[in-house]
Amino acid sequence: MTEDGAASGGDESPGRTGGRYVEPGGEFTRDQRYIATRITVDGGDGWPVEPGRYRLAVSRACPWASRLVIVRRLLGLEGAISMAIAGPTHDERSWTFDLDPGGRDPVFGIERLAEAYFARFPGYDRGITVPAIVDVPTGQVVTNDYAQMSLDLSTQWTEYHRDGAPDLYPQRLRDEIDEVNEVVFTDVNNGVYRCGFAGSQQAYDRAYRRLFDRLDWLSDRLAGRRYLVGETITEADVRLFTTLVRFDPVYHGHFKCNRSRLTEMPVLWAYARDLFQTPGFGDTVDFDHIKRHYYEVQRDINPTGIVPLGPDLSTWLTPHDRGALGGRPFGDGTAPPPPAPAERVDPEHTPLH
Structure with missing residues (x-):
């Protein structure tokens, strides 16, 4: 299954000319060129499921990477797939492992994620994107097809799911999930970027209206x-959560998605808080990394690189009262345990402390 749109290469990836994100005069178009190799039980693409063999490269700043962080944690795949965390900012060449001692990933020994891309594809000329899964023995990138990656964690890695792992992609609901994902990606996940990277007033106006029309649709859907x-x-x-959690800190102001703040959309705000307070969601969110990435890296939108101090994050922990609608977060399963110490978000970057 693929999304109607594209890969993360059009926004979160290094390599844009002169650091430019906005193409003057038109609509933002997302780079759709994935490395579509899959890791599967049968190893049909040459990369079989094998615990300990692969490492997931992410940045907590990136919404597409954050999906994989959440899914991996909900399913309990930490012991099967290790995780490399890049810093929140990058230059035009690559995401870097500047959070690690010596500025090198401790498993691969590399400074830049680009090295894993070039190890498999010398002269690689596409965006160096996160998330990416890298083969540890060879140091080669396997895939950056983030939409398929999260589905494969649910469907191909079941032998290594934790006891009590939820079914995030149940067979009987897949058609409906796919339909919802498609419109949410097109109008919301990617819609905020179409607002922020619009190169003309007309393109911005269209993207703005489409975004908030879809948010109103989602509010109606989630009201009951x-x-x-x-x-x-x-x-x-x-997939919806990783956009909503960035809405007020980044998209409302930086991307001009300013009809309403998330906190001014009662249903979506309560829904987002419900998920944030669910183990596996909020405990993966690093608000400092999120803000630093957008405001420091996207200098054609924010030339000074000044990072705003707000908004107040404590409101994420206020009661949401969504439990009255029923439902069970993990179905017949259980909540994941707390994250391992090495993967915990800095307490200063989250209200969860």
Whole structure:
């Protein structure tokens, strides 16, 4: 299954000419060139499921990477797939592992994620994107097809899911999940970028209206149901959450998505708080990394690189009262345990402390 749109290469990736994100005069078009290799049980693409073999490269700043962080944690795949965390900013060449001692990933020994891309594709000329899964023995990137990656964690890695792992992509609901994911991606996940990177007033106006029309649709859908599809958390909720959690800190001001703040949309605000307070969601969110990435890197939108101090994050912990709608977050499963110490978000970057 693929999304109607594209890869993360059009926004979160290094390599844009002169650091420019806005193409003057028109609509933002997302780079759709994935490395579409899959890791599967049968190893049909040459990369079989094998615990300990692969490492997931992410940045907590990136919404597409954050999906994989959440899914990996909900499913309990930490022991099967290790995680490399890049810093929140990058230059035009690559995401860097500047959070690690010596500025090198401790497993690969590399400074830049680009080295894993070039190890497989010398002269690689596309965006160096996160998330990416890298083969540890060879140091080669396997895939950066983030939409398929999260589904494969649910469907191909089941042998290594934790006891009590939720079914995030249940067979009987897949058609509906796919339908919801498609419109949410087109109008919301990608819609905020079409606002922020619009190169003309007309393109911005169209993107703005489309975004808020879809947010109103989502508000109506969620007014009487706790989750987007079915009675439990699914892949659809993960994909919407990573945009909503960035809405007030970044998209409302930086991307001019300013009809309403998330906190001014009562249903979506309560829904987002419900997920944030669910283990596996809020405990993966680093608000400092999120703000630093957008405001420091996207200098054609924010030339000074000044990072705003707000908004107040404590409101994420206020009661949401969504439990009255029923539903069970993990179905017949259980909540994931707390994150391992090495993967905990800095307490100064989150209200969860």
